[in-house]
Every structure is written in C-alpha cells, then in structure tokens.
Amino acid sequence: MLKDFFGRKRKYAAIPSEQSKLDIPEGLMKKCTNCHKIYYRKEMNKNFNVCPNCDCHHPLTAWERIHSLFDQGTFEEWDKQLTSTNPLQFPDYEEKVEKDRQKTGLNEGVVTGKGQIGGQMTAFSVMDSSFRMGSMGSVVGEKIARAIERANEQSLPFIIFTASGGARMQEGVLSLMQMAKTSVAIKRFSEAGGLMISVMTHPTTGGVSASFASIGDYNFAEPGALIGFAGRRIIEQTINEALPDDFQTAEFLLKHGQLDKVIHRHEMQSMLSTLLSMHQKGGEDL
Template sequence: MLNEFFKRTKYITVSQESLRNAAEDSDVKPFIPNGMWIKCSKCKRALYKKDLDRNNKVCQYCGHHFRMNSKERLELIMDKDSFEEFDGNMESANPIAFKGYEEKIDTMSKKTGMKEAVITGKGTIGDMQTVICVMDSNFMMGSMGSVVGEKITRAVEKAIEMHLPLIIFTTSGGARMQEGIFSLMQMAKISAVLNKLNNEGLLYISVITDPTTGGVTASFAMLGDIILAEPNALIGFAGKRVIEQTIRQKLPDGFQSAEFLLHHGFVDSIVSRENLKNTLKNILFIHARNR
C-alpha cells in the first residue's frame, strides 16, 4: 500500500472538456510567431530557427544542409570585415522586351535586398586573399541572366588583374528565360574568361551548392581546378523525368546528388559546412606556397 502511495504517475490525463474550459476562462491566448520553428525536409523533425541559424543552417539531428543566401554565405566563409564588393549597383535591363520582366526584377530586389542573383568581390579567408562570387537562389532561383554573367566575368578579370585565386559558389535553376539568347551567351563568356585565368596559372575553386542545374552546371560550375560540393546538393543539367523520357531508360536513385557525382569522378570532395572555411583556407595556402 505504501508503495502505491509513493509511486509516481507516468502520465497526467487531461480531458478535452477541461482543456476547452481552461481556454474559455483564460483571457491570455498563446502566441507563437510565424517562422519560429522549421521542419527538416530530410528527418522531418521540428527545429528551432535560432538554433538552426546558430548551426549554420545545418540540421542538428541528421546533418541536412538548408539553403543559405549569399550574405549568410559570405559571413560564414570570409574573414570579418574583409569583404569588398564589386559592381554592387549593376542592374538588369530587358534585352528582349519580355512582358513583366522589369516588375519581376523590382519585386525580387525588394524581397531580397539584392540587385541581382550574384554578389562578387574580394576579401580574405584565413588571411589568404581571394576573389569570390556567390550566387543566390532566392533571387529568381539564381537564374543566369546578362548581369549575373557580366558580374562574374568582371570578377574573373579582376582576379587576373590582381593575380588572385578565384572561388565561385554556384546555385542556379539555369538560364533566365526572360532574356532568351542573351542568357545562354553567358555560358560561353564566363567559360572564355576562365580559360584566360587558367592560362595565367591562377587557381579556380568551384563550390557547388543546392541546387545547381542547367547552363551553370554545363559551363563554369564544372570548370574548376578543384570542384567541391556540399552534402546532398542537387547537381544536374535537365530534370530526371526529362532525361528518362529522352533516353527511355530508368535512372538510378540519387544520380543527380553530390554523392553520386563524387563516386563517378565529377566532384573532387564533399565538404560539410562546418569544415568549408578551413578547407578553402588550406587549399588557398597550399596554392600560394607552390606558385
């Protein structure tokens, strides 16, 4: 009998009626701000947003890498207060008079605080000088328009002029349809200037993040002297369904993942976000010592 008296109750049962009565009697309603919790798309757990941000947008349970915007990426990678932006005020025109394109660009600018889908500049990583370009999927899915191509081209030319290594973080849905052929021309333009960088013996590191598809994958994302990728990044050209319908074959699971491409020799290494800055610093240091 004494054992029963001191025994702890494992659960407390509360009826629905008592919960309704308590809610009706209380003048104070619970308030949970929107965006406080985020569900991980991989392990499906609820994550407290502030904890996720402190962990560089990596799920603490399964290691899933959430997408980062370009400013967050620069804060993660670059030494504090070392970044100097290039061509920050360059904006898109409407070369083929695509209806509603100016309004779309204006909406994206207000939403993201950016002029275009890439930020370029120079700075230091572990005190090692580098030119860096960071694409942003929040601005029209990082699509490659004329300004994106021009800003990256100018950044590569700056790297040649200053004799510095180059890092490009890619994320993109591919060419920007609102600019037609002008968008596709950026593939050739950037590839040509990267060839000049190579002829100068300068290092180009490509860091592929989720997602990188279309013309970006078909050109400068895959031209790096060293190609790194974040875990589980989607990397490809066309969509899986389009490819299967074209070749009339079933494709293997995960064939457009960073891990699949690493296994088949298209990527040199997969680097988690917590190790990315040190990895880049070490590569830049080794390159500087052997020049």
C-alpha cells in the same frame, strides 16, 4: 461517459487558441524539409542552416555564406550597382526582378568581391537561389566574368559558390551567351596561372552546371546537392530507363569521378583556407 468527456476536453485544449498563435512571432521557427523536425530559426542559423538532426544542408543566402566563410572586416564587394534590364520586353519581368530586390536586398542573383579566408586573400562569386532561383541572366554572367578578370589582374585565386536553376528564360539567348562569356574568362584566367575553386550547392543545374560551375581546378559540392543539366524526368523519358535514386546528387557525381570532394558546410572554411595556403606562391609559405 465521464472519461470520454474529459478525453475530449484534453483533446480540444491541445488546439492552440487564436490568441496563442498571435503570441508566436512570425519566422521564429523553421522546419527541416528532410526530417520535418522543427527548430528555432536562431538555432539553425548558428548551425549554418544545417539540420542538427539529419544533417540536411538547407540553402544559405549569399550574405549568410559570405559571413560564414570570410574573416571579419576583410570583405570588399564589386559591381553592386549592376542591375537587369528587360531586353526582350518580357511581360512582368521587371516587376518580378524588383520584387526579388525588395525580398532579398540584392540587386541581382550573385554577389562578387574579394576578402580573406583564414588570412588568405581571394576573389569570389556567391550565387543566391532566393533571387530568381539563382537563374543566370546577363548581369549574373557579367558580374562573374568581371570578378574573374579582376582576380586575374590582381593575381588572386577565385572561388565560386553556385546555386542556380539554370539560364534565365526571360532574357532568351542573351542568357545562354553567358555560358560562353564566363567560360572564356575562366580559360584566360587558367592560362595566366590562376587558381579556381568551384563549390556547387543545392541546386546547381542547367546552363550554370554546364559552364563555369564544372570547370574549376577543384570541383567540390555540399552534401546532398542536386547537380545536373536536364531534369530527371526528361532524361528518363529520353533514354526510356529508370535512373538510380541518388542520380544527380553530389554523392553520385563523386562516386563517378565528376567531383573532387563532397565537403560538409562546417568544414568548408577550413578546407578552403588550407587550399589557398597550399597554392600561395607555390606553397612557399607553408
């Protein structure tokens, strides 16, 4: 009985008190969604949000990705002031957009601009899945199209990092029109001799995967990224067949010739810098 008593005591002593819970600052720890290991958030941030245990690539915000790639002090943002309206008077849409503005510090789900990677100047667009799940509304499409047009005017290469749940349903057909607008801008850019590098991150789906994300001169992805148009369940119900376990992953697309390379986040800056150098004035500077 004495042994049972002390066993119970140890068991209950292991339960954190309410005071000890209060002593742990909110947001100090982060759990990997893949292997469920828990790390200090600062440790994960230093590792570019890649799990040190299982190598799972967790999402980065637009600004985290920009800071991880671009040479310090070289970044110039474009069209920050553009914001969404509510063209279809969709209920509560403006309130939801405002809530995301407060949460992320962004006006929309993409940041565009120009900066240097390894000393090479490039224009870029970086989507942020924490703003309306990176959904593509009219402002997202407009900012990307403008960035491509500026890249053309300034004779700069263009890099885009995609992260999106697809078209923004609250804007209806106006959202779907962005697929054509961005694709036409890329076509003109390509015809003028411009270089476009597309990097698909988790997730890149719907109208984004079916338009500008998939038509770069180089199409890359991060490990484990979900990439596809329709959802897995819809496809299985349509074709009445079970799909492979790795279906719609970056590795599956690479194996079937739909990607040029799957690039680890730690190697991304080096790879982009090398490619930009290769294409600078035909590589005459190498």
